[in-house]
Amino acid sequence: MDFSLDSTQVALKDSLRRYLEKEVAPVVDRYEAQKEPVPRAFVAAMRDFGLIGGLMPEKDGGFGLPTTTYGMLIAEVARVWPSLRSVFAVSNLASFVLAEYGNAALREKYLPRILSGEAIACFALSEPNIGSDAANVQTRAERTANGWRINGRKLYITNGPICDLGIVFVRTPTSDGKHGVSCLVFESSMPGVSCTPIGKMGMHSCPLGELLFDNVEVPEENLLGAPGEAFAIAKQHLNVGRSMAAFSALGIAEAALEAAIRFAKDRVQFGRPIGSFQLVQQMIADMMTMVETARLLSYRSADAIDRQDPENKALCSMAKRYVTDITLRVAELSLQVHGGAGYTTLFPVERYYRDARHLCIAEGTNQIQSMLVAQTALGLSALR
Ligand SMILES: Cc1cc2nc3c(=O)[nH]c(=O)nc-3n(C[C@H](O)[C@H](O)[C@H](O)COP(=O)(O)OP(=O)(O)OC[C@H]3O[C@@H](n4cnc5c(N)ncnc54)[C@H](O)[C@@H]3O)c2cc1C
Known part of the structure:
Protein backbone atom coordinates (compact mmCIF):
# COMPACT_ATOMS: atom_id res chain seq x y z
CA MET A 1 0.00 0.00 0.00
CA ASP A 2 1.52 3.30 -1.10
CA PHE A 3 0.46 6.50 0.66
CA SER A 4 3.25 8.65 -0.79
CA LEU A 5 2.00 11.94 -2.22
CA ASP A 6 1.88 12.49 -5.98
CA SER A 7 3.14 15.72 -7.59
CA THR A 8 -0.35 17.37 -7.59
CA GLN A 9 -0.80 16.63 -3.90
CA VAL A 10 2.68 17.93 -3.07
CA ALA A 11 2.01 21.18 -5.00
CA LEU A 12 -1.36 21.66 -3.27
CA LYS A 13 0.10 20.93 0.15
CA ASP A 14 3.06 23.27 -0.39
CA SER A 15 0.97 26.21 -1.57
CA LEU A 16 -1.45 25.78 1.36
CA ARG A 17 1.44 25.54 3.83
CA ARG A 18 3.03 28.71 2.40
CA TYR A 19 -0.25 30.61 2.77
CA LEU A 20 -0.86 29.33 6.32
CA GLU A 21 2.68 30.10 7.50
CA LYS A 22 2.74 33.57 5.98
CA GLU A 23 -0.81 34.88 6.57
CA VAL A 24 -2.40 32.77 9.30
CA ALA A 25 0.28 31.53 11.73
CA PRO A 26 1.39 35.02 12.86
CA VAL A 27 -2.07 35.91 14.24
CA VAL A 28 -3.18 32.58 15.78
CA ASP A 29 -1.91 33.14 19.33
CA ARG A 30 -3.41 36.64 19.51
CA TYR A 31 -6.85 35.54 18.29
CA GLU A 32 -6.91 32.48 20.56
CA ALA A 33 -5.78 34.48 23.61
CA GLN A 34 -8.43 37.14 22.97
CA LYS A 35 -11.07 34.49 22.16
CA GLU A 36 -11.80 36.23 18.86
CA PRO A 37 -13.49 34.17 16.12
CA VAL A 38 -11.33 33.28 13.11
CA PRO A 39 -11.51 36.10 10.51
CA ARG A 40 -13.99 35.38 7.75
CA ALA A 41 -11.34 36.28 5.17
CA PHE A 42 -9.34 33.20 6.25
CA VAL A 43 -12.43 31.01 5.94
CA ALA A 44 -13.10 32.33 2.42
CA ALA A 45 -9.42 31.83 1.47
CA MET A 46 -9.79 28.11 2.22
CA ARG A 47 -11.92 27.84 -0.93
CA ASP A 48 -8.82 28.67 -3.04
CA PHE A 49 -7.12 25.54 -1.69
CA GLY A 50 -10.06 23.20 -2.26
CA LEU A 51 -10.96 23.07 1.41
CA ILE A 52 -14.50 24.40 1.10
CA GLY A 53 -16.55 21.99 -0.98
CA GLY A 54 -13.43 19.83 -1.38
CA LEU A 55 -15.23 16.50 -1.20
CA MET A 56 -18.41 17.71 -2.91
CA PRO A 57 -18.88 16.60 -6.54
CA GLU A 58 -18.03 19.23 -9.18
CA LYS A 59 -21.63 19.19 -10.46
CA ASP A 60 -22.71 20.67 -7.09
CA GLY A 61 -19.99 23.34 -7.09
CA GLY A 62 -17.33 21.36 -5.26
CA PHE A 63 -13.89 20.04 -6.26
CA GLY A 64 -14.51 16.28 -6.06
CA LEU A 65 -11.16 15.65 -4.36
CA PRO A 66 -10.21 12.15 -3.18
CA THR A 67 -10.71 11.77 0.58
CA THR A 68 -6.96 11.12 1.05
CA THR A 69 -6.07 14.45 -0.61
CA TYR A 70 -8.70 16.29 1.38
CA GLY A 71 -7.49 14.71 4.63
CA MET A 72 -3.93 15.75 3.84
CA LEU A 73 -5.12 19.37 3.45
CA ILE A 74 -7.18 19.19 6.66
CA ALA A 75 -4.07 18.07 8.60
CA GLU A 76 -2.15 21.05 7.17
CA VAL A 77 -4.75 23.53 8.43
CA ALA A 78 -5.05 21.85 11.86
CA ARG A 79 -1.23 21.93 12.17
CA VAL A 80 -1.47 25.73 12.18
CA TRP A 81 -4.95 26.61 13.46
CA PRO A 82 -7.42 23.91 14.57
CA SER A 83 -10.14 26.55 15.15
CA LEU A 84 -10.02 27.56 11.48
CA ARG A 85 -10.36 23.91 10.44
CA SER A 86 -13.39 23.43 12.67
CA VAL A 87 -15.24 26.54 11.44
CA PHE A 88 -15.12 25.57 7.75
CA ALA A 89 -15.46 21.81 8.36
CA VAL A 90 -18.86 22.26 10.01
CA SER A 91 -19.94 24.68 7.27
CA ASN A 92 -18.86 22.03 4.74
CA LEU A 93 -20.92 19.35 6.47
CA ALA A 94 -24.04 21.52 6.31
CA SER A 95 -23.43 22.30 2.63
CA PHE A 96 -23.05 18.60 1.85
CA VAL A 97 -26.47 17.86 3.29
CA LEU A 98 -27.97 20.85 1.45
CA ALA A 99 -26.46 19.74 -1.86
CA GLU A 100 -27.72 16.19 -1.49
CA TYR A 101 -31.16 16.74 -0.03
CA GLY A 102 -32.15 20.34 -0.76
CA ASN A 103 -34.53 21.24 -3.58
CA ALA A 104 -33.22 23.33 -6.49
CA ALA A 105 -34.40 26.66 -5.04
CA LEU A 106 -32.82 25.98 -1.66
CA ARG A 107 -29.52 24.94 -3.21
CA GLU A 108 -29.45 28.00 -5.41
CA LYS A 109 -30.22 30.27 -2.46
CA TYR A 110 -27.63 28.97 0.01
CA LEU A 111 -24.95 26.80 -1.60
CA PRO A 112 -23.01 29.49 -3.52
CA ARG A 113 -22.77 31.60 -0.37
CA ILE A 114 -21.47 28.73 1.76
CA LEU A 115 -19.13 27.44 -0.94
CA SER A 116 -17.56 30.87 -1.45
CA GLY A 117 -16.96 31.13 2.30
CA GLU A 118 -19.20 34.21 2.48
CA ALA A 119 -21.77 32.45 4.68
CA ILE A 120 -20.97 30.23 7.67
CA ALA A 121 -23.27 27.34 8.52
CA CYS A 122 -23.84 25.13 11.56
CA PHE A 123 -25.04 21.54 12.06
CA ALA A 124 -27.42 21.43 15.02
CA LEU A 125 -28.05 17.91 16.29
CA SER A 126 -26.99 17.67 19.98
CA GLU A 127 -29.34 18.86 22.72
CA PRO A 128 -29.22 19.26 26.51
CA ASN A 129 -30.58 15.71 26.91
CA ILE A 130 -29.20 14.00 23.82
CA GLY A 131 -25.56 13.54 22.92
CA SER A 132 -24.30 10.04 22.15
CA ASP A 133 -27.93 8.89 21.89
CA ALA A 134 -28.40 11.25 18.96
CA ALA A 135 -31.46 9.51 17.47
CA ASN A 136 -33.53 10.58 20.45
CA VAL A 137 -34.02 14.18 19.21
CA GLN A 138 -36.46 16.19 21.35
CA THR A 139 -36.59 19.56 19.58
CA ARG A 140 -39.96 19.59 17.85
CA ALA A 141 -41.34 20.98 14.61
CA GLU A 142 -45.05 21.07 13.92
CA ARG A 143 -46.76 21.76 10.64
CA THR A 144 -48.17 25.22 9.92
CA ALA A 145 -50.14 26.49 6.92
CA ASN A 146 -46.87 27.38 5.09
CA GLY A 147 -44.28 25.09 6.57
CA TRP A 148 -42.93 24.30 10.04
CA ARG A 149 -42.75 25.86 13.52
CA ILE A 150 -39.67 24.84 15.57
CA ASN A 151 -39.38 24.80 19.37
CA GLY A 152 -36.44 23.49 21.38
CA ARG A 153 -32.77 23.87 22.28
CA LYS A 154 -29.60 22.66 20.62
CA LEU A 155 -26.46 22.45 22.75
CA TYR A 156 -22.70 22.56 21.95
CA ILE A 157 -23.24 23.84 18.42
CA THR A 158 -20.01 24.75 16.62
CA ASN A 159 -20.38 28.09 14.78
CA GLY A 160 -23.69 28.70 16.63
CA PRO A 161 -22.75 32.27 17.68
CA ILE A 162 -21.40 33.26 14.25
CA CYS A 163 -23.46 31.25 11.76
CA ASP A 164 -25.63 32.82 9.05
CA LEU A 165 -27.68 29.67 8.60
CA GLY A 166 -27.77 26.09 9.70
CA ILE A 167 -29.45 22.74 9.48
CA VAL A 168 -31.40 21.60 12.50
CA PHE A 169 -32.63 18.11 13.36
CA VAL A 170 -36.19 18.07 14.74
CA ARG A 171 -38.83 15.57 15.78
CA THR A 172 -41.86 15.72 13.47
CA PRO A 173 -45.14 13.80 13.31
CA THR A 174 -45.24 11.18 10.54
CA SER A 175 -48.25 10.11 8.46
CA ASP A 176 -48.80 6.98 10.60
CA GLY A 177 -49.30 9.17 13.69
CA LYS A 178 -45.83 8.42 15.13
CA HIS A 179 -42.77 10.69 15.21
CA GLY A 180 -39.61 10.70 13.12
CA VAL A 181 -36.54 12.92 12.87
CA SER A 182 -36.57 15.53 10.10
CA CYS A 183 -34.03 18.09 8.97
CA LEU A 184 -34.78 21.77 8.30
CA VAL A 185 -32.72 24.74 7.10
CA PHE A 186 -32.95 27.88 9.24
CA GLU A 187 -31.37 31.31 9.11
CA SER A 188 -29.92 32.84 12.27
CA SER A 189 -31.78 36.10 11.52
CA MET A 190 -35.21 34.40 11.63
CA PRO A 191 -37.45 35.66 14.47
CA GLY A 192 -37.20 33.32 17.48
CA VAL A 193 -33.63 32.08 16.80
CA SER A 194 -31.07 33.10 19.42
CA CYS A 195 -27.70 31.79 20.53
CA THR A 196 -25.89 31.92 23.88
CA PRO A 197 -22.10 31.46 23.53
CA ILE A 198 -20.53 28.70 25.66
CA GLY A 199 -16.99 29.01 27.04
CA LYS A 200 -14.64 26.08 26.60
CA MET A 201 -11.17 24.69 27.33
CA GLY A 202 -9.57 25.34 23.93
CA MET A 203 -10.38 26.17 20.30
CA HIS A 204 -11.23 29.65 21.52
CA SER A 205 -11.50 31.09 18.01
CA CYS A 206 -14.12 28.54 16.95
CA PRO A 207 -17.26 29.71 18.75
CA LEU A 208 -19.59 27.21 20.41
CA GLY A 209 -23.13 27.97 21.54
CA GLU A 210 -26.56 26.92 22.68
CA LEU A 211 -29.22 27.65 20.08
CA LEU A 212 -32.75 28.41 21.21
CA PHE A 213 -35.65 27.94 18.78
CA ASP A 214 -38.68 29.78 20.11
CA ASN A 215 -41.62 29.39 17.71
CA VAL A 216 -39.34 29.71 14.70
CA GLU A 217 -41.30 29.56 11.44
CA VAL A 218 -39.55 28.06 8.41
CA PRO A 219 -41.14 27.59 4.97
CA GLU A 220 -42.05 24.15 3.64
CA GLU A 221 -39.26 24.21 1.03
CA ASN A 222 -36.65 24.32 3.83
CA LEU A 223 -37.25 20.65 4.56
CA LEU A 224 -34.27 18.47 3.56
CA GLY A 225 -35.14 14.96 2.37
CA ALA A 226 -38.39 13.28 3.31
CA PRO A 227 -40.08 14.01 6.66
CA GLY A 228 -39.04 11.54 9.33
CA GLU A 229 -35.97 10.29 7.46
CA ALA A 230 -33.32 12.71 8.62
CA PHE A 231 -31.47 10.34 10.86
CA ALA A 232 -30.31 8.49 7.77
CA ILE A 233 -29.02 11.87 6.51
CA ALA A 234 -27.12 12.49 9.74
CA LYS A 235 -25.55 9.04 9.62
CA GLN A 236 -24.49 9.26 6.00
C1 LIG B 1 -16.07 21.33 20.96
C2 LIG B 1 -17.35 20.61 20.64
C3 LIG B 1 -18.02 20.90 19.46
C4 LIG B 1 -19.24 20.28 19.16
N1 LIG B 1 -19.91 20.63 18.02
C5 LIG B 1 -21.14 20.10 17.77
C6 LIG B 1 -21.91 20.52 16.64
O1 LIG B 1 -21.46 21.37 15.84
N2 LIG B 1 -23.14 19.98 16.46
C7 LIG B 1 -23.66 19.05 17.29
O2 LIG B 1 -24.78 18.61 17.06
N3 LIG B 1 -22.95 18.62 18.38
C8 LIG B 1 -21.72 19.12 18.64
N4 LIG B 1 -21.00 18.72 19.75
C9 LIG B 1 -21.60 17.77 20.66
C10 LIG B 1 -20.95 16.40 20.59
O3 LIG B 1 -21.37 15.76 19.41
C11 LIG B 1 -21.36 15.65 21.87
O4 LIG B 1 -20.70 16.29 22.96
C12 LIG B 1 -20.97 14.18 21.81
O5 LIG B 1 -21.75 13.49 20.85
C13 LIG B 1 -21.16 13.51 23.17
O6 LIG B 1 -22.41 13.78 23.70
P1 LIG B 1 -22.53 14.35 25.20
O7 LIG B 1 -21.57 15.46 25.35
O8 LIG B 1 -23.95 14.60 25.49
O9 LIG B 1 -22.00 13.17 26.11
P2 LIG B 1 -22.84 11.90 26.60
O10 LIG B 1 -23.45 11.19 25.44
O11 LIG B 1 -23.72 12.28 27.73
O12 LIG B 1 -21.65 10.97 27.16
C14 LIG B 1 -21.01 11.23 28.41
C15 LIG B 1 -20.00 10.10 28.63
O13 LIG B 1 -20.69 8.83 28.66
C16 LIG B 1 -20.15 7.97 27.64
N5 LIG B 1 -21.24 7.18 27.09
C17 LIG B 1 -22.45 7.61 26.60
N6 LIG B 1 -23.18 6.58 26.17
C18 LIG B 1 -22.43 5.46 26.36
C19 LIG B 1 -22.63 4.07 26.11
N7 LIG B 1 -23.75 3.60 25.55
N8 LIG B 1 -21.62 3.22 26.45
C20 LIG B 1 -20.46 3.69 26.98
N9 LIG B 1 -20.22 4.98 27.25
C21 LIG B 1 -21.19 5.86 26.94
C22 LIG B 1 -19.50 8.90 26.62
O14 LIG B 1 -18.50 8.27 25.84
C23 LIG B 1 -18.96 10.01 27.52
O15 LIG B 1 -17.74 9.60 28.04
C24 LIG B 1 -19.77 19.31 20.06
C25 LIG B 1 -19.07 19.00 21.23
C26 LIG B 1 -17.88 19.64 21.52
C27 LIG B 1 -17.16 19.30 22.81
Missing part, protein backbone atom coordinates in the same frame (compact mmCIF):
# COMPACT_ATOMS: atom_id res chain seq x y z
CA HIS A 237 -21.52 11.52 6.61
CA LEU A 238 -20.36 10.00 9.87
CA ASN A 239 -17.51 7.96 8.41
CA VAL A 240 -16.00 10.89 6.52
CA GLY A 241 -16.39 13.07 9.65
CA ARG A 242 -14.55 10.48 11.74
CA SER A 243 -11.71 10.14 9.25
CA MET A 244 -11.38 13.94 9.09
CA ALA A 245 -11.33 14.17 12.90
CA ALA A 246 -8.33 11.81 12.74
CA PHE A 247 -6.58 14.03 10.17
CA SER A 248 -7.28 17.12 12.33
CA ALA A 249 -5.68 15.42 15.31
CA LEU A 250 -2.80 14.30 13.09
CA GLY A 251 -2.09 17.94 12.15
CA ILE A 252 -1.95 18.92 15.84
CA ALA A 253 0.31 15.94 16.64
CA GLU A 254 2.69 16.93 13.83
CA ALA A 255 2.87 20.50 15.18
CA ALA A 256 3.54 19.22 18.72
CA LEU A 257 6.33 16.94 17.50
CA GLU A 258 7.96 19.69 15.41
CA ALA A 259 7.85 22.05 18.43
CA ALA A 260 9.49 19.42 20.67
CA ILE A 261 12.30 18.77 18.17
CA ARG A 262 12.97 22.52 17.80
CA PHE A 263 13.02 23.05 21.54
CA ALA A 264 15.21 20.00 22.26
CA LYS A 265 17.85 21.32 19.85
CA ASP A 266 17.78 24.90 21.21
CA ARG A 267 17.49 24.45 24.95
CA VAL A 268 20.85 23.96 26.65
CA GLN A 269 21.28 22.40 30.12
CA PHE A 270 24.43 20.95 31.67
CA GLY A 271 26.28 22.62 28.79
CA ARG A 272 24.53 20.53 26.09
CA PRO A 273 21.29 20.71 24.08
CA ILE A 274 18.68 18.74 26.03
CA GLY A 275 18.07 16.72 22.83
CA SER A 276 21.41 15.01 23.43
CA PHE A 277 20.13 13.36 26.63
CA GLN A 278 18.88 9.81 26.11
CA LEU A 279 15.68 10.25 28.13
CA VAL A 280 14.71 13.26 26.00
CA GLN A 281 15.58 11.25 22.89
CA GLN A 282 13.26 8.50 24.10
CA MET A 283 10.39 10.99 24.32
CA ILE A 284 11.17 12.24 20.80
CA ALA A 285 11.37 8.68 19.46
CA ASP A 286 8.05 7.78 21.11
CA MET A 287 6.39 10.86 19.64
CA MET A 288 7.77 10.14 16.17
CA THR A 289 6.45 6.58 16.29
CA MET A 290 3.02 7.71 17.50
CA VAL A 291 2.77 10.36 14.76
CA GLU A 292 3.75 7.83 12.10
CA THR A 293 1.17 5.26 13.24
CA ALA A 294 -1.44 8.04 13.46
CA ARG A 295 -0.59 9.09 9.89
CA LEU A 296 -0.86 5.53 8.56
CA LEU A 297 -4.23 4.89 10.16
CA SER A 298 -5.62 8.29 9.06
CA TYR A 299 -4.63 7.67 5.42
CA ARG A 300 -5.82 4.06 5.59
CA SER A 301 -9.29 5.22 6.71
CA ALA A 302 -9.51 7.84 3.92
CA ASP A 303 -8.24 5.37 1.33
CA ALA A 304 -10.88 2.86 2.43
CA ILE A 305 -13.58 5.50 1.87
CA ASP A 306 -12.20 6.29 -1.61
CA ARG A 307 -12.12 2.61 -2.55
CA GLN A 308 -15.57 2.04 -1.02
CA ASP A 309 -13.98 -0.75 0.98
CA PRO A 310 -16.68 -2.34 3.18
CA GLU A 311 -14.19 -2.19 6.05
CA ASN A 312 -14.19 1.61 5.95
CA LYS A 313 -16.70 1.89 8.80
CA ALA A 314 -14.44 0.08 11.26
CA LEU A 315 -11.31 1.82 9.95
CA CYS A 316 -12.83 5.31 10.31
CA SER A 317 -13.90 4.61 13.89
CA MET A 318 -10.49 3.09 14.70
CA ALA A 319 -8.71 6.10 13.18
CA LYS A 320 -10.93 8.61 14.97
CA ARG A 321 -10.40 6.97 18.33
CA TYR A 322 -6.74 6.02 18.04
CA VAL A 323 -5.42 9.21 16.43
CA THR A 324 -7.29 11.58 18.74
CA ASP A 325 -6.19 9.62 21.83
CA ILE A 326 -2.57 9.35 20.67
CA THR A 327 -2.43 13.05 19.80
CA LEU A 328 -3.12 13.91 23.43
CA ARG A 329 -0.17 11.72 24.42
CA VAL A 330 2.05 13.39 21.80
CA ALA A 331 1.02 16.87 22.99
CA GLU A 332 1.66 15.82 26.57
CA LEU A 333 5.15 14.52 25.77
CA SER A 334 5.94 17.68 23.79
CA LEU A 335 4.92 19.71 26.84
CA GLN A 336 7.27 17.59 28.98
CA VAL A 337 10.18 18.14 26.58
CA HIS A 338 9.56 21.89 26.96
CA GLY A 339 9.79 21.72 30.77
CA GLY A 340 8.33 24.81 32.50
CA ALA A 341 8.07 26.61 29.16
CA GLY A 342 5.57 24.00 27.96
CA TYR A 343 3.14 24.84 30.74
CA THR A 344 3.12 28.54 29.88
CA THR A 345 1.27 30.47 27.21
CA LEU A 346 4.63 31.74 25.92
CA PHE A 347 4.87 28.54 23.85
CA PRO A 348 2.07 26.96 21.78
CA VAL A 349 2.31 23.44 23.26
CA GLU A 350 -0.28 23.91 26.01
CA ARG A 351 -2.69 25.10 23.28
CA TYR A 352 -2.03 21.96 21.21
CA TYR A 353 -3.10 19.90 24.22
CA ARG A 354 -6.25 21.96 24.85
CA ASP A 355 -7.20 22.11 21.16
CA ALA A 356 -6.73 18.37 20.65
CA ARG A 357 -8.81 17.43 23.70
CA HIS A 358 -12.24 18.12 22.17
CA LEU A 359 -11.55 15.69 19.32
CA CYS A 360 -11.91 12.75 21.75
CA ILE A 361 -15.51 13.90 22.37
CA ALA A 362 -16.92 15.51 19.22
CA GLU A 363 -17.85 13.45 16.10
CA GLY A 364 -18.96 10.65 18.46
CA THR A 365 -17.04 10.04 21.69
CA ASN A 366 -14.10 7.64 21.66
CA GLN A 367 -16.05 5.20 23.81
CA ILE A 368 -18.79 5.10 21.17
CA GLN A 369 -16.11 4.54 18.47
CA SER A 370 -14.71 1.57 20.42
CA MET A 371 -18.11 -0.06 20.57
CA LEU A 372 -18.67 0.52 16.85
CA VAL A 373 -15.33 -1.12 16.06
CA ALA A 374 -16.04 -4.15 18.23
CA GLN A 375 -19.51 -4.45 16.72
CA THR A 376 -18.03 -4.97 13.23
CA ALA A 377 -16.17 -8.04 14.51
CA LEU A 378 -18.73 -9.41 16.92
CA GLY A 379 -21.94 -8.58 15.08
CA LEU A 380 -23.31 -7.55 18.49
CA SER A 381 -24.30 -3.96 19.26
CA ALA A 382 -23.70 -2.49 22.71
CA LEU A 383 -26.00 0.40 21.87
CA ARG A 384 -29.36 -0.91 20.67
